Amino acid sequence: MSTAKSEPLAARISRELSDRIVTGRIEAGARLRQDHIAEEFGTSHVPVREAFRRLESQGLVRSEPRRGVRVAGFTHDEVREVAEMRAALEALALRNAAPHLTNAILDEAEEATRAGDRARDVQSWEEANRTFHRLILEPCGMPRLLRAIDDLHTASSRFLFSGWRAEWETPTDRDHRSILTALRAGDSDRAASLLAHHVGWIGKSAYRNKRG
Amino acid sequence: MSTAKSEPLAARISRELSDRIVTGRIEAGARLRQDHIAEEFGTSHVPVREAFRRLESQGLVRSEPRRGVRVAGFTHDEVREVAEMRAALEALALRNAAPHLTNAILDEAEEATRAGDRARDVQSWEEANRTFHRLILEPCGMPRLLRAIDDLHTASSRFLFSGWRAEWETPTDRDHRSILTALRAGDSDRAASLLAHHVGWIGKSAYRNKRG
């Protein structure tokens, strides 16, 4: 392939497991046995354990000493928690990114929104959505913040793939476009506030979905 | 001792290294060689590597594949970044904690503030300060958020111990007391706003300190 060059095994394993958990191919609560996974990847258990540590820090997995590792579950409260954290942090990132946004970036973001409209399946919708958010937030130049947001976004997408949320069928493009409009007008406070509502709404929608 | 029985070695090593980094006993940029640390702790290098992964996720250490691990440095920008993240997240936590705060908790927080006043050295001031924040935020019942705040607090205390900040000599107690007053009056929005300013101010102070 290409990047499979000198990347540590732990990174590859962690990425692959993360993908499986996010897309639901490994279900919540499932136990992850280190030597089974090691066997599957054709490695020893050592890099597998390191991968576990990373997944644990991302909140995808829960580890109990001497008892093993299992995929983290998610309750309504946790969905809401992640949504509110995203709202707070993405608003912060956008306020800091706004001064550095160029027209070229905003155009790219507009295109990502259109790609989301065109999406016919969850995967491509999610990819477009993530691209949009990343594009307008990255210029904030706060690496730690961006990493935190990325982890939260990953957690969010778990809920999306699990079918709780019909988010990708709803008119998210309206929100995206009003955010872009505010940014083009230089009103970064309004843009941040719109973004916070846009993201925070996800938590409420998940809750409503499960209820009714 | 007590609970040091069945705790994994990686956890113990990670905690000890974290403490050394935070208090500055290991300086920024220093290289951490797994074999040396393993020898010091009387273990093999395997649990040391796992400890590294945890420290990496906490932002205390930076790891380059095949090149080793070194203690993360911190620039002015990073100090500001952490402060702003704390401001955003602690405000969120406080808004969610406010409905569950009891008078007993607020009294404990008041006592922690007094302990901070009495503190004559950085360690005990930091401990009191951390206790204060933890007390009023914990009832929010959002474990993921609390973990994130805790990691940020750890990062903050690095700057404190490094001597950049004279924060502990300043009248932080004023801020703490006005927050408690707002909470007792049931004005959680005002309390959250005060807390955000209180925490965010740290970033500015560090910046100012270094300048003048």
Add this chain to the structure above:
DNA sequence: AATCAATAAATTATCTATAATTAGGAGATG
């Protein structure tokens, strides 16, 4: 300055020990 050998360090594999879970059986109780 550049190349190649020597050294050091990170990464991974294999092997060992210890703790946890399960299975089976003995004894007690209804």
Add this chain to the structure above:
DNA sequence: CATCTCCTAATTATAGATAATTTATTGATT
């Protein structure tokens, strides 16, 4: 007599140590 509980043995899995391999870095020599 059947069933339930408790205890012990056997299996399984995690955690750690040691050994082997690969990659980076240093130093010497041309």
